[in-house]
Amino acid sequence: MDEKHVELCECNVIHHETIEFALDKMPEEEILYDLAELFKVFGDTTRVKILCALFESEMCVCDIAAMFNMTQSAISHQLRVLKSAKLVKNRKSGKVVYYSLADDHVKQIFDQGLAHVIE
Amino acid sequence: MDEKHVELCECNVIHHETIEFALDKMPEEEILYDLAELFKVFGDTTRVKILCALFESEMCVCDIAAMFNMTQSAISHQLRVLKSAKLVKNRKSGKVVYYSLADDHVKQIFDQGLAHVIE
DNA sequence: CTAATATATGAACAATTGTTCATATATTAG
């Protein structure tokens, strides 16, 4: 273990107990990976805007595109990303597809972030 | 206004009141941009791991690098990103620089995300 | 059935991003 550290870092000021302790408390690698993936989805202006719009009511793809002066294709691609991340769900009504928030967890994450941004 | 929509979208099913209402309630463009930037910072495994490590205690650059088997340079670059986003702060002690969380808002955002990932 | 139309999607391209490598800077020991 110590060998490994030495290979990768020339530094000597390694606080082993601190590292062991922190490693012990950390969620599994996979969870942290998924968490980063989740935040990545929130990390784009277009997607943030879409989510924000859906806080008020469900909307069809065309509404959202018109709302932000963006192409239908761009919005559709992003809705796909949001849906894969389970942040939005949709329902079909004839040719129109209405998107809405998957749960109100989404707003909580959004609001926590907002609070930090506003300071 | 309607003209503009037509230019950008051939769709006819535009719910104007819905759009107006949602646009009215939305935070300013700049806030949403900053919010996306914030989430972008959370949207990387390395940075998520660093933040997670710092939940337990402050750590020097070398500790973090050793902890995740990563180079000092990679960690240093990422700490810079985290610091610009005001998610971490640091203190100097001789040649060693110790990083810690800027405030406990960070953990709240993290935990909200974690809750969604765990489902 | 055909035409119209709302949405989805693949490929391409430009832009952004994370790591590595080399090296600069800052601090301490001597």
Next chain:
DNA sequence: CTAATATATGAACAATTGTTCATATATTAG
């Protein structure tokens, strides 16, 4: 002062990502 060393940083490169364009798919009207 010089040597050692913890950290920071710029340039380069590969990988990822968002939008556009063209087109496919699905649904409804007739």
